[in-house]
Amino acid sequence: MSPSSPVIRVADARIRHDGNARFTPDGVSFDVRPGEVVLLLGPSGSGKSTLALALDGLIPHAVPAVIDGTVLVDGVSTTDTTVARLSETVSMVFQDPDAQIVTGTLLDEVCFGPENLSLPVEDVLARAETALRQVGLWERRSENPDRLSGGGRQRLAIACALALRSPVIVLDEPTANLDPVGTEEVYAVLGELVRGGDHALVLIEHDLDAAMKIVDRVVVIDRMGRLAFDGPAAEVLREHVDELLALGVWLPSATLAGLRLRSAGFAVPSLPLTPPELTAALDALPARPSPVEAPVRTPHAAALVEPAIRVTGLRVSRGRTEILHGIDLAIAPGSFVAVVGTNGAGKTTLLQSVAGVVAPPRGTVEVLGLDPARADVRALARTIGFVFQNPEHQFIRSTVTDELAHALELQRVAPAEIADRVDRMLARFGLTEHRDAHPFLLSGGQKRRLSVGTALIAGAPVLALDEPTFGQDRERAAELLDILTTLNREGTTVVVVTHDLQLVADHASHIVVLDEGRVTASGTTAEVLAGDALERAGLLAPPLVRAFRAAADPAWYAVTRLADLAPAPAPDRSDGGAP
Amino acid sequence: MTRATLPPHRLARDPYSDAPDHGPIRFLHRLNPLAKIAGPLPAMALLIFSSAPGIPLALIALALALLLVGAHLSGRALLGLFVLLPLATVVLSLSLGLWTDASRVDDTPVLLQIGDYRLYAGALLVGATTALRLAGILTLSLVAGLTSTGPDLVRALVQQLHVPYRVGYTALAAYRFVPRFGHELDVIRQAHRVRGMTAGRGPIAALRRGLGTVVPLLAGGIRHAERVALAMDSRAFGASPTRTERHLVPFRARDWVFMIAFWLITALIVVVAILL
Numbered sequence: 001m002s003p004s005s006p007v008i009r010v011a012d013a014r015i016r017h018d019g020n021a022r023f024t025p026d027g028v029s030f031d032v033r034p035g036e037v038v039l040l041l042g043p044s045g046s047g048k049s050t051l052a053l054a055l056d057g058l059i060p061h062a063v064p065a066v067i068d069g070t071v072l073v074d075g076v077s078t079t080d081t082t083v084a085r086l087s088e089t090v091s092m093v094f095q096d097p098d099a100q101i102v103t104g105t106l107l108d109e110v111c112f113g114p115e116n117l118s119l120p121v122e123d124v125l126a127r128a129e130t131a132l133r134q135v136g137l138w139e140r141r142s143e144n145p146d147r148l149s150g151g152g153r154q155r156l157a158i159a160c161a162l163a164l165r166s167p168v169i170v171l172d173e174p175t176a177n178l179d180p181v182g183t184e185e186v187y188a189v190l191g192e193l194v195r196g197g198d199h200a201l202v203l204i205e206h207d208l209d210a211a212m213k214i215v216d217r218v219v220v221i222d223r224m225g226r227l228a229f230d231g232p233a234a235e236v237l238r239e240h241v242d243e244l245l246a247l248g249v250w251l252p253s254a255t256l257a258g259l260r261l262r263s264a265g266f267a268v269p270s271l272p273l274t275p276p277e278l279t280a281a282l283d284a285l286p287a288r289p290s291p292v293e294a295p296v297r298t299p300h301a302a303a304l305v306e307p308a309i310r311v312t313g314l315r316v317s318r319g320r321t322e323i324l325h326g327i328d329l330a331i332a333p334g335s336f337v338a339v340v341g342t343n344g345a346g347k348t349t350l351l352q353s354v355a356g357v358v359a360p361p362r363g364t365v366e367v368l369g370l371d372p373a374r375a376d377v378r379a380l381a382r383t384i385g386f387v388f389q390n391p392e393h394q395f396i397r398s399t400v401t402d403e404l405a406h407a408l409e410l411q412r413v414a415p416a417e418i419a420d421r422v423d424r425m426l427a428r429f430g431l432t433e434h435r436d437a438h439p440f441l442l443s444g445g446q447k448r449r450l451s452v453g454t455a456l457i458a459g460a461p462v463l464a465l466d467e468p469t470f471g472q473d474r475e476r477a478a479e480l481l482d483i484l485t486t487l488n489r490e491g492t493t494v495v496v497v498t499h500d501l502q503l504v505a506d507h508a509s510h511i512v513v514l515d516e517g518r519v520t521a522s523g524t525t526a527e528v529l530a531g532d533a534l535e536r537a538g539l540l541a542p543p544l545v546r547a548f549r550a551a552a553d554p555a556w557y558a559v560t561r562l563a564d565l566a567p568a569p570a571p572d573r574s575d576g577g578a579p
Numbered sequence: 580m581t582r583a584t585l586p587p588h589r590l591a592r593d594p595y596s597d598a599p600d601h602g603p604i605r606f607l608h609r610l611n612p613l614a615k616i617a618g619p620l621p622a623m624a625l626l627i628f629s630s631a632p633g634i635p636l637a638l639i640a641l642a643l644a645l646l647l648v649g650a651h652l653s654g655r656a657l658l659g660l661f662v663l664l665p666l667a668t669v670v671l672s673l674s675l676g677l678w679t680d681a682s683r684v685d686d687t688p689v690l691l692q693i694g695d696y697r698l699y700a701g702a703l704l705v706g707a708t709t710a711l712r713l714a715g716i717l718t719l720s721l722v723a724g725l726t727s728t729g730p731d732l733v734r735a736l737v738q739q740l741h742v743p744y745r746v747g748y749t750a751l752a753a754y755r756f757v758p759r760f761g762h763e764l765d766v767i768r769q770a771h772r773v774r775g776m777t778a779g780r781g782p783i784a785a786l787r788r789g790l791g792t793v794v795p796l797l798a799g800g801i802r803h804a805e806r807v808a809l810a811m812d813s814r815a816f817g818a819s820p821t822r823t824e825r826h827l828v829p830f831r832a833r834d835w836v837f838m839i840a841f842w843l844i845t846a847l848i849v850v851v852a853i854l855l
Contacts, residue, residue: 053809062812084818092813098759099806102752104730108825113814115823124823146758160814357773377775386773392795393763394770410775440798454774 006031007168007200008055012069015050015059024225025051034167037194037201037214042221043248044475048204052172055202056090057083091161095173097153106156107141113164131162135189151182155189170202177471179499180540183210190214206474208252209543212273222247238271250474253502253544254278260565275547282551308333308462308493309354314364316349323349325517336488338504339497341514342538347497348466355386355464367462381407384462385455389470391447395439400431400450403439407458425453445476452483462493469500481507502542505529505561513537529560607649607726613735614834615723618841626715635711637848642718650726668714676706729754735828745817752807763799767792
């Protein structure tokens with residue numbers, strides 16, 4: 001970057017939300033120069049999002065918080081001006097695309113910002129057209145934003161930021177609510193912006209595989225909210241990789257794969273940061289005497305045992321449209337099944353029918369010999385537990401203890417036994433000290449653990465989860481997956497609907513691919529990932545799979561997850577570092 | 580269902596699509612929403628106080644004629660106006676008639692006698708008048724209601740009545756919450772049913788179920804509203820006392836004509852009713 005003066009200068013910033021005891025961030029300084037892409041990294045709770053809100057003055061103007069130190073935007077302290085004035089220099093793109101839409105058409109939406117700045121109508125329209133064309137949505141300008149896909153709505157949010165013509169755009173987890181295809185769309189647009197060179201981006205992102213392609217600089221904040229590193233992306237990630245892992249910062253999967261390769265004895269001189277760099281590193285390896293050990297995954301003796309879940313000819317309609325067109329499926333007990341597919345493929349409908357959340361036609365579903373269409377709530381709760389996408393939706397009692405006891409009370413279990421089982425469940429999910437709290441007052445991760453606990457406590461040997469990692473940060477997602485993997489090892493059959501395909505590759509034993517209401521592939525994870533079923537269903541294989549498949553030596557093609565590159569460097573689990 | 584997509588049936592009617600133009604005959608769609616509210620307003624006030632069936636009948640006829648000619652009505656609207664509305668009026672007339680204090684109307688002919696109970700013609704007339712007054716207020720409000728869009732009404736309120744735009748546009752943004760909350764409520768109900776909240780019948784159990792859905796709905800709603808507010812702030816909402824308005828909803832000569840003509844016809848109906 002040229003030595004031009006910074007657009008944003010953060011000097012020793014400390015921020016404390018009203019009601020919090022601690023300052024996070026706690027003394028962070030960095031600059032953002034014109035045209036630069038800065039990635040903010042840090043474990044959850046380090047104050048990244050708080051910092052993002054301070055960059056355009058929402059803290060302290062709109063969010064009640066105390067701010068020490070200075071945030072200078074174009075040389076002016078954010079506390080001395082207004083959010084409206086600052087929005088001409090710094091615009092924001094938030095995580096939830098739905099919560100950023102305020103009008104009824106794409107065009108109105110993009111015009112909203114310039115209109116607020118009281119620009120003449122011609123300027124408003126000119127800006128809106130340029131911005132919508134930049135994100136490829138001009139042709140759809142008269143449509144209702146609700147009709148766009150998640151990726152489309154997030155591109156719209158970027159267009160709204162562009163229409164403000166601000167030299168800096170701050171993006172706070174812009175792809176956390178998107179499927180991989182939507183993420184690709186967003187990064188294609190951001191990549192174009194970066195090539196244009198007119199915009200500096202400040203990015204908070206957990207999907208580093210997508211982000212690393214455009215990032216120039218990395219600013220790392222530690223768990224206490226203090227500045228840990230600030231420097232060029234490649235330098236920080238390659239030279240401080242061990243410290244970053246210890247901090248609990250997520251790294252690109254290509255980098256983690258490079259680490260695994262090193263610890264498996266391969267010579268990887270320079271750690272790869274992106275999937276193409278990983279492929280290049282693989283190709284540069286000298287001929288290996290023994291290729292990577294072929295992933296040996298114990299094939300489940302599915303053919304021999306009675307399946308835990310059997311679905312035969314399941315057809316489900318909502319209103320006049322048929323969503324599932326005759327699903328046949330058998331899920332072996334003890335397997336960890338991921339149901340994947342694009343939005344609208346019928347994943348959630350299938351899961352809801354299996355779990356009896358929406359009664360399927362009689363005789364089409366059998367869960368451990370039980371037909372959810374005929375079963376009452378009690379029998380259902382003993383057989384299959386369902387975890388909703390948003391844990392808050394399923395809480396019905398006013399303390400954590402009551403919430404867990406509810407299912408047992410329905411089963412008319414003796415009070416002494418209820419108390420005992422609730423205590424054990426509280427201990428197992430680390431909720432003992434919150435036993436008298438209201439479920440809504442728990443933290444996000446605690447809520448999620450409680451919802452899994454309530455689904456399990458009646459003794460259901462099958463657990464169904466709808467998008468359990470949707471909209472969560474990486475650390476919480478990893479925590480939940482550890483729980484699920486442990487449960488699965490202990491014999492629970494786990495069925496998840498998800499769009500996180502790396503999660504699928506890392507944890508699932510089987511994959512079911514749904515496309516437009518039909519099962520297009522079903523088999524072990526290795527089988528399905530080795531074929532082209534994901535691509536045919538409009539999905540993208542996880543970045544690691546793509547990187548290994550692009551290698552010159554076919555011996556690498558079988559690698560689909562980090563665990564295949566054993567032995568692992570055994571990162572400290574308690575830090576929530578590497579998967 | 581991921582939260583990112585609303586089910587199609589929630590999108591069926593798009594409340595934000597531009598006000599449709601159905602040609603010069605369907606003139607109501609081309610009028611300013613405020614004219615369509617202000618015109619019938621005195622007539623609606625009149626209906627609150629009228630005590631004979633003549634004025635309500637005349638005003639209902641006027642409103643229906645206006646809608647029939649000046650509005651592009653869907654099949655459902657036609658069904659509602661010309662089948663359900665008369666039916667409801669008849670049912671309401673009868674039931675209100677049965678409740679009317681008989682001692683006030685016992686000088687009118689007896690229509691029906693069952694045992695000690697006598698239904699007087701006067702009672703039926705009182706019931707019918709009340710029902711017609713209610714029907715009249717409803718029909719008059721539909722003159723604007725069936726031919727204006729929410730966004731246009733907000734724009735007219737801001738542009739002509741100088742309602743602060745912060746209030747108007749915040750209300751419009753909040754309007755977007757409705758389908759979202761509807762969907763969220765469906766999911767919460769499903770979740771509660773599957774967890775066995777259906778326990779018990781009767782009003783008390785139903786009340787408990789209802790209260791049970793309020794907490795998660797409110798928690799989600801407040802969080803969503805906070806996020807929307809931040810997104811609006813970060814896009815300079817409220818930056819200055821005025822904002823650029825691309826969609827002008829002017830108050831033209833024809834709006835004045837419509838409004839004043841409506842007032843004159845209302846006055847004429849009153850005069851005729853008094854003279855008769």
